[in-house]
Amino acid sequence: MTLKRLFDLAIALPAALILALPIALVALAVRLTSPGPALYWSDRVGRHSRIFRMPKFRSMRIDTPAVATHLLENPAQWLTPIGPFLRKSSLDELPQLWSILRGDMSFVGPRPALFNQDDLIALRTEAGVHELVPGLTGWAQVNGRDEIPIPQKVALDAEYLRRQSLAFDLRILWLTAVKVLRSDGVSH
Template sequence: MKRLFDIVCSVVLLVILLIPMILIAISVKTSSKGGVLYWSDRMGRDNVTFKMPKFRSMIINTPAMATHLLKDPKGVLTPIGNFLRKYSLDEFPQLWNILKGDMSFVGPRPALFNQDDLISLRSAHGVDKILPGLTGWAQINGRDGLLIAEKVKMDVEYLKRRSFFFDLKILWLTLLDVVKKEGISH
């Protein structure tokens, strides 16, 4: 049921968001140097690496690391980068990953390829056995403000509690967070 939900919703959202995504792409291209999309190597189910696209919100040559670990995160944003991140518009291209089956709407947020501490702790608790998500239990319970151990604790809780209705709850709470712009790194 979860996979069917992911396919149907990602197709519907890709159609609905086609025009806004074209406008975002034009805005990214005309406001800064570099490509429209930034492709990062992320860890998927069973720690298999996949390419995850985002609308580029940072200047080219920004180090590939978690945003909250950058020395000056605001200093590497493009002119429209803060706006894209504030409203999570940079995440729209990940609908493609959901449609392909690399990701789900709900699951642990995919780790960067170089987040060895997060990857190994998730693997030790079996979290690597489920698809990563566009949003997840840790996302709505602290996002980048969580320490690695706390994030994994939330991921393990999701692993134990996961169900279609729990996913719907997480999606609803994510929507509320985006509208209120809570817990979003700028």
């Protein structure tokens, strides 16, 4: 087991216990404000381009097309009543603790692509980024999140591949906390 995996488990296990009540409350809020399940499971591309199922709290209606949000003509029309709040606060990401505990994800790495984001997947494969375990947050997220174009995201992911270390991960986690508290970089 790598140091990175041990770090993930050492943080994810207590976080899951501490956040159990808030997670239950968010799940209840999702269920009470829109029809459908509290969780949305999406097929994502993981390490070595392997597909895995990643949970998020559902911030969009159940009839939303399964594409990246930026590809929707009017993303706001698909949001649930509490969807904007879940996204701006990043509370929709809490169920990904499950993916971290399973080993499908890490706290830090490139954000996992949707199974149908062929352009992103191809560029990441070309840059060797597909060898990394995807993350809850990453270098691209703290440098623009939804606001930067795919080639720039991949360049930042490739930079993370070259620079990865526990110290760099801690820096990214710190920057993520600051960004989340400010709701920086969330476009919908």
